[in-house]
Amino acid sequence: MPAPATGPGRRLLRRVPVRVRHHWKLLVGCAAFVSVLTVVFSTVRVQPYVTGGGGRGGDEVTQDIAGTRDLFDATVAHDISLTFRDADYERMVDAFAGEGEKEYVEADLIVDGTTIPSVGIRLKGNSTLAGLTRGGESIGGRPGGPAGGGDPAAGRPGEGDAEAGRPAGGDAAAGRPGGDDAAAGRPGGAPQGGGPAAGGARPGGARTSLKAEEPETLPWLIRFDEFVAGRRYQGHREVAVRVGGMGGGSAVLNEAVSLRLLADAGEAAPGYAYTRFVVNDRPAVARLVVEHPDATFADDLGDDGVLYKALATGRFADQGDDPTDYQDDFRQVTAKGSRDLQPVIDLVRWVADSSDAEFDAHLADHVDVESFARYVAWQNLLLNFDDMAGPGRNYYLWYDLATKRFTVVGWDYNLTFGGRADQGPHDTGRMGGGAPPAGGQRPEGVPAPGGARPPADAAVPGGDADAGRGGGNRLKERFLASAAFKATYEQAYRELYRQAYAGGAALASVDELVAVVSTVDGHDARAVGTEAERLRTLIRERTSRLATDEVITRS
Template sequence: MAPLPPTRRQKVVRRLPRRVRHYWKLLVACVAFVGVLAVVLGTVSVRPYVTSASDEGADAVTQNVAGTKDLFDAGVAHSIQLSFTQAAYDKMLDQYFQDGEKEYVEADLTIDGTRLPSVGIRLKGNSTLGGLTRDGKAATRGPGGFGGENRPGRDAQPPGGGFPQNGQLPEGFTPPDGAQQPGAAQPGQQQPGAAQPGQQPGGGFGRTALKAEEPEKLPWLIRVDEFVEGRRYQGHRDLAVRVSGMGGGTTVLNEAVSLQVLAAAGEVAQKYAYTSFTVNDRPTTARLVVEHPDENFADQMDGTGVLYKSLATGRFTDQGDDQTDYQDDFQQITKKGSQDLQPVIDLIRWVTTSSDKEFDAKLDEHVDVESFARYLAVQNLLLNFDDMSGPGRNYYLWYDLSTKKFSVVGWDYNLTMSGDGTSGPHDSVSMGFGGDRPQGQQQGAQQPPAGMQLPEGVEMPGGNGGPGGLGGGHTLKERFLASAAFDEVYETAYRELYTKIYGSGSALSAVKNIVAVLRTVDGGDSGTLASESSQLEDLITRRTSSLAQDEVITQR
């Protein structure tokens, strides 16, 4: 009997590959399962978590440009040229002035004669950009002053209340008799934000007046791999071009001196150099370039670990287990994909919930106590108003994967050496009112000076704010300094670092050496440099003499 001709269905089936015919039931089941997932989970948000314990990094370097000389050889003058189109620059400004977003612009970069095409550049800073104008007008949604950028879900005012973000006294504010606006110079002080010779006053609390029409004077972050994947310059991914006119005047001499003495004292510090800086066909200026804490910087740390950056919008408060809820508080810099933010969340939770007894007994299980004591001593010695407890939240956390402990890494020293040179080891460093409050004093709303009248709705800094106000404060720092259990380790670190920074003459020598280099940098102003270096030397001399008589140093 002859076989029956195949049916239409059998003809279709035979056209399919043999493996598909063999496993068709499994394939149908998989398709059905995917369909169920799409229906069930289609409206469920997926939260990214990384649970790997690997210590591997994620970014592969495929091109490392050697250059002609070490960019961070601080003993010689350097040169940097940037060129970009006006259309790209205008688009970047539109984005920033309308939405507060800092987008990268493609530019060509030349460092010490070595050309790097298609780098990315963007505006850098938060409070620093508070004085930026375009055609005479400020941004409608720029950075939120010392409290950080105005982002959805964040209050427009700095955390803990405080003064408005434009750095000006609010309408209805009446200072007490004889009192000056915060940011004004006090007798015997070199105050942040004070107009330096040849500099426009403006910008409010520590800010400087910046104009979009003068890109050669703006703060920039240069990213060499933004448009060319895997590229580095001498191992560096990012370079920070620091802004003039903050606490250190047009030369930012105070920041360079701070970085120099920190390195000489054996403390963690970014490298720096002075360079001539030219943008398109604009005038050349002398600028400070600082190593930006990135993968290359992390590789220089002791041991293997993860680097986290505290953001200006950070609050160091427990916000639950969802790591995405901390996106405005910390940014993971290294080992993305192999590590996550959980150690930071655990630290925040422990610091903010532990009892005083537990904090004293077990802090060394979470934090490298001796390293932290040195960090805090340095901030006081250098009169750094804007450290981890300052309104800019300028610090990084380094998590050692072997010890499971955190260290605090300083960053952004342009408001150092610009306060009261007679402040003691246990005095808070402040730019505003209440600068003589003991460090670590339990926080609450500050009380205005006698005779001060605040307008309705305006509060003195307090709450999560800290010494010096203006939305500052940090629970870890405050609890450490308020505890007698850590007095000995703090004071021991303070004495040792005082000797290395001031007692040895290192700070004064640093000023002289840096000034000698700056005189050779194109675009500098010798008259302004002489004036600013003289002011800084006077403050260092006064601080050295004052601390030499303090009981912490003399041990009397």
């Protein structure tokens, strides 16, 4: 019998564990199978499909702080104070100035007497921050920086920042053409056509400049669970502290009035309230705080559904089947892990691909038409040029899992009441002005009065050709251009006009909100009085101008 081999190869083999040697064929087979999978599927995109669960889902809530009073009780003044380390704040400003990053700072918060330690706060906005200075030098308007869109702090462009996506150069406060008035082609903030008689007074004018040395004046997003997982305040994960001067002056009365009218009409609208706001023992100022739509907000929209946010960097355009191609367009807010973006993708593709006849016949299968008609009517009535078709793409989509239909939910009304008082029901709003000038040409692709459909080959704002160039939304424009929905839209418009304007609700809202903000320590009485009178003048004019419009007078 030959002697067993004792060479180097044999000695190495004996170092392999016995069990491995016994099952070497199985192991080699598995390795070969993995190699085949790698070769075959390495170039194949795997698309996730989620079929489970209902629409709730989301982060687990482990602590919900009750507080002493409802934060969004708008009938009373509130009190909010923030305390943070100066060194942390300076690092945050450095990050924003250098890279446009909006990093969170840890702060202690007191809300109406309730102390909440270790919340996260960060700057909020994009073109809002274009006028931000430090030491007298601009840090918010550099090319490609924060004013140009994007939200690095959230890891997604434009998330949560209503002003994202506007041209980077537009900021009157920073000494450049642009901002609220220059975008409308008028230097210095003069209303188009002159004073109120020519189309309505503007309630605010150019926004104020912002100084890093005055953190109490900056726009903030407060997140309760940034440093303490699972924490909420009265069910809310985040609240926004609005900046003064964007469209409604220091008190942002235009947004508060808009939210009051929407809520009183039973529409889905974020909560809001006026508060005394103090940062690190600096002087108190009056600020408007607004609910940031999250799972708690979604609870009021329906029993079972999914909430999606349109991003300012997005397009309402077909980009194929891959959900990752829509990451700059929409963000899922609720039901993460149990639902996905597929319903939104299906809606976008259907709106893009359907014929006129299919759109008219089947829109109600995809969208709550009556609710959508009210949404579109509200944006016109409130002179909100920056809605779902505006440069900020300010809207959410609620997908009802029972009906399989979408509802469009408005968001960010800080540029309402900024147009012409004589903007008609079928006129398209613009920054600082409504209908085209008398005798002027209507922009190509904009529906003509009466809802006439543009030619089939016309460029429609918001379609693929216009995506990313300032505004437009294919769903809204196809809806307004369709004769099939004209009666539904005009009926909603009449009802809401009579409630908000003819019934006096808008003027009453101004008076009620002025009464509240006047009790807030730190409010500017003179500025509030001026802003309120401008807003009243515009509302009176709009009430009078629309009263004779054929849409309103038609029974």
